[in-house]
Amino acid sequence: MNEEHSRELYDRALSVLPGGVNSAVRAAIEPYPFFVRKGEGGHVVDADGNRYIDWVMGLGPLLLGHDLPEPVQAGIQRKASEGPMYGTPTEVEVDLAEFVVRHVPSVEKIRFVNSGTEATTSAVRLARGYTGRNKIVVMQGGYHGAQESTLVEGDAENPRPSSAGIPQSFSEHTLPVPFNDEEAIREVFEKHGDDIAAVLTEPILGNYGIVYPEDGYHEFLREITDDHGALLIFDEVITGFRVGGLGCAQSEFGVTPDLTTFGKIVGGGFPVGAIGGRAEIIEQFAPTGDVFQAGTFSGHPVTMAAGLETLKFAAENDVYDHVNDLGDRLRRGLTDIVADQAPSYTVTGTDSMFKVIFTREGPGKDELDGQCEAGSRQDPDCPRYEYSPKNAADVKNADTERWRRLFWGRMKEQGIFLSQNQFECQFVSYGHTEEDVDRTLEAYKNAL
Ligand code: PMP
Numbered sequence: 001m002n003e004e005h006s007r008e009l010y011d012r013a014l015s016v017l018p019g020g021v022n023s024a025v026r027a028a029i030e031p032y033p034f035f036v037r038k039g040e041g042g043h044v045v046d047a048d049g050n051r052y053i054d055w056v057m058g059l060g061p062l063l064l065g066h067d068l069p070e071p072v073q074a075g076i077q078r079k080a081s082e083g084p085m086y087g088t089p090t091e092v093e094v095d096l097a098e099f100v101v102r103h104v105p106s107v108e109k110i111r112f113v114n115s116g117t118e119a120t121t122s123a124v125r126l127a128r129g130y131t132g133r134n135k136i137v138v139m140q141g142g143y144h145g146a147q148e149s150t151l152v153e154g155d156a157e158n159p160r161p162s163s164a165g166i167p168q169s170f171s172e173h174t175l176p177v178p179f180n181d182e183e184a185i186r187e188v189f190e191k192h193g194d195d196i197a198a199v200l201t202e203p204i205l206g207n208y209g210i211v212y213p214e215d216g217y218h219e220f221l222r223e224i225t226d227d228h229g230a231l232l233i234f235d236e237v238i239t240g241f242r243v244g245g246l247g248c249a250q251s252e253f254g255v256t257p258d259l260t261t262f263g264k265i266v267g268g269g270f271p272v273g274a275i276g277g278r279a280e281i282i283e284q285f286a287p288t289g290d291v292f293q294a295g296t297f298s299g300h301p302v303t304m305a306a307g308l309e310t311l312k313f314a315a316e317n318d319v320y321d322h323v324n325d326l327g328d329r330l331r332r333g334l335t336d337i338v339a340d341q342a343p344s345y346t347v348t349g350t351d352s353m354f355k356v357i358f359t360r361e362g363p364g365k366d367e368l369d370g371q372c373e374a375g376s377r378q379d380p381d382c383p384r385y386e387y388s389p390k391n392a393a394d395v396k397n398a399d400t401e402r403w404r405r406l407f408w409g410r411m412k413e414q415g416i417f418l419s420q421n422q423f424e425c426q427f428v429s430y431g432h433t434e435e436d437v438d439r440t441l442e443a444y445k446n447a448l
Pocket of ligand 1: 059115116117118120143144145146202206207235236237238263264272
């Protein structure tokens with residue numbers, strides 16, 4: 001594979017950008033990342049003309065793939081041609097807010113910001129301001145962006161910053177617990193109940209190999225936060241408008257959080273974040289309340305138009321059927337391949353999210369025969385269920401070096417673009433086809 005141009009660009013980038021990139025994860029590709037020239041449908045073409053089937057999809061925002069349907073393109077271009085932004089409100093912000101309020105159960109009011117990180121930062125400040133409490137509970141292996149309150153590792157007894165540059169005293173207010181562990185949550189509430197402002201969790205961990213909640217876990221979180229006067233915040237930056245369609249993961253689980261953070265799809269491929277929730281809480285944001293929150297670019301008209309037209313297109317077309325059907329086809333195919341060739345790998349995901357991770361030796365194809373449907377690891381009656389990861393510790397076994405060799409190296413050679421490390425999930429878009437899925441399965445078979 002000729003990668004001369006990418007290499008030259010990387011050399012130039014290294015002398016002006018730290019690590020040659022503008023977001024840390026992009027540099028994980030060795031010996032250097034390929035530089036993309038353009039996207040087409042479910043594919044990207046790099047600076048040297050190599051074509052890849054793209055399962056990264058911008059790390060999640062591109063529900064429709066790279067070719068935006070005509071109304072989405074027209075909406076974006078119209079807004080950009082009218083002057084990009086004004087510092088005063090526009091109709092399209094109200095249109096998108098109304099759309100989200102109509103479709104997402106927890107959202108009565110919403111504020112738009114510019115990234116998922118900004119959304120979770122503001123949501124945490126809002127929860128603290130609203131409750132008058134300091135601490136937040138987060139899940140080990142969860143990710144809420146590059147922000148001070150959540151870049152925390154360790155456990156509730158011993159939280160510490162996971163990045164240089166964050167004072168230890170900040171991380172003392174963040175209590176990380178294992179996902180799917182009700183006892184751990186009970187313990188932190190027993191100890192710190194009066195000072196817990198919120199439990200902040202992704203409904204499905206999407207930044208740590210894809211970990212699904214066990215039955216009843218979210219109901220439990222809802223109940224215990226209510227009992228203690230704390231807020232429940234779902235970070236739907238990944239799952240929002242992807243899992244559970246336009247109602248988001250909260251409608252799939254039937255659990256309504258107090259606040260929801262959004263990003264990615266709601267901006268149709270442009271920089272975005274949002275905090276939605278009960279009106280009474282959202283109104284604590286300035287100017288109606290005294291939790292300060294502001295942004296020059298917030299509610300940017302081009303982003304709002306891209307988000308609105310994307311969601312309208314999804315509402316009026318077979319977008320979710322298409323991406324979820326292809327997601328099923330991929331997961332089933334992968335589950336068969338893994339059972340046959342590599343039972344120590346686990347296929348995770350739901351709807352249009354998928355990932356293959358290294359866990360531990362599970363049942364092979366013969367042992368499974370007839371006992372459960374391929375791809376049904378989330379069915380507790382399936383013998384494979386026991387092998388699906390339940391928390392970050394299960395995923396941590398995942399051998400990142402092995403992943404790099406097997407998937408990144410061997411899949412890339414075959415023209416398949418997978419996410420840059422063992423932990424980030426992969427996405428199906430409306431631009432993908434059955435042929436893309438079948439070619440990808442063939443490549444996994446060869447790689448494994
Ligand atoms: N929350 C979740 C669940 C995320 O997955 C991410 C990013 N992938 C963020 C927050 C941060 O969003 P952003 O990168 O837009 O700041």
